[in-house]
Amino acid sequence: MNFAAPQTQSAPRRASNSAAHEGSPAPALDPRDDLPNHIPALRAFAVSLTRNPTEADDLVQETIMKAWSNFDKFTPGTELKAWLFTILRNTFFSSKRKTKREVSDPEGVHAGALFEKPQHDGKLAMNEFMRAFDQLSAEHREVLILVGANGYSYQEAADMMSVAAGTAKSRASRARARLCELLGLAEGEGIVAEQTGATLAVLGRSGQQR
Amino acid sequence: MSDRQMTTERKPQAKLRQDIDENLKRVFDDALEDEIPDRFKQLLAELKAKEAKK
Numbered sequence: 001m002n003f004a005a006p007q008t009q010s011a012p013r014r015a016s017n018s019a020a021h022e023g024s025p026a027p028a029l030d031p032r033d034d035l036p037n038h039i040p041a042l043r044a045f046a047v048s049l050t051r052n053p054t055e056a057d058d059l060v061q062e063t064i065m066k067a068w069s070n071f072d073k074f075t076p077g078t079e080l081k082a083w084l085f086t087i088l089r090n091t092f093f094s095s096k097r098k099t100k101r102e103v104s105d106p107e108g109v110h111a112g113a114l115f116e117k118p119q120h121d122g123k124l125a126m127n128e129f130m131r132a133f134d135q136l137s138a139e140h141r142e143v144l145i146l147v148g149a150n151g152y153s154y155q156e157a158a159d160m161m162s163v164a165a166g167t168a169k170s171r172a173s174r175a176r177a178r179l180c181e182l183l184g185l186a187e188g189e190g191i192v193a194e195q196t197g198a199t200l201a202v203l204g205r206s207g208q209q210r
Numbered sequence: 211m212s213d214r215q216m217t218t219e220r221k222p223q224a225k226l227r228q229d230i231d232e233n234l235k236r237v238f239d240d241a242l243e244d245e246i247p248d249r250f251k252q253l254l255a256e257l258k259a260k261e262a263k264k
Contacts, residue, residue: 057249
């Protein structure tokens with residue numbers, strides 16, 4: 001398993017009380033104390049990969065335990081969240097390979113109205129979007145969560161996925177293209193429309209394909 | 211067909227990419243609001259207790 005932290009220069013959000021650790025040249029929050037701050041992100045990432053809340057939390061639990069026993073391999077000053085994400089995705093993909101099990105719910109955790117919230121700004125039909133997202137392959141979901149949702153660079157995402165930066169980039173663009181296809185969008189059509197009616201009209205198309 | 215390729219120029223594609231990322235961020239950030247389940251608080255407490263014994 002690769003526990004190497006991505007060589008990222010992006011400054012992690014650090015708690016300002018890190019000065020308490022005196023004597024260390026690069027005062028940083030002890031990763032053991034910082035870890036709890038990243039559990040929500042780990043859970044969100046795990047749900048995106050497993051598409052199943054129970055499996056997701058099992059994956060997070062495994063990730064926490066692995067991280068805890070490997071903190072000596074964590075490079076202080078690098079981003080803890082990226083390191084934890086790496087452990088989580090490695091755990092997910094290696095257990096997926098081992099069991100050859102496809103993830104339980106083919107429709108995904110977002111099928112149904114789980115994520116349907118009333119949107120008063122009229123900008124989103126999140127439900128449709130997530131349903132399409134859940135139909136992507138795990139690799140495509142992964143790269144979109146890393147690059148799209150978390151704002152990692154292709155290089156950073158590539159480091160986490162143990163692939164070349166070019167691979168991460170082309171994977172992301174294929175993932176986006178596939179997502180548009182699933183949403184029934186032609187390239188260039190907006191999915192965040194200015195008005196509710198327009199959004200629903202655009203997103204409604206994917207529903208008609210069923 | 212080639213018509214469609216003509217329209218997939220940078221601008222609309224960049225806009226679409228931005229829109230997708232915006233949606234992804236929103237979903238991800240929504241999930242961050244969920245409260246941490248007790249099982250993880252317990253797990254961390256246990257790990258810390260073990261650490262302290264060392």
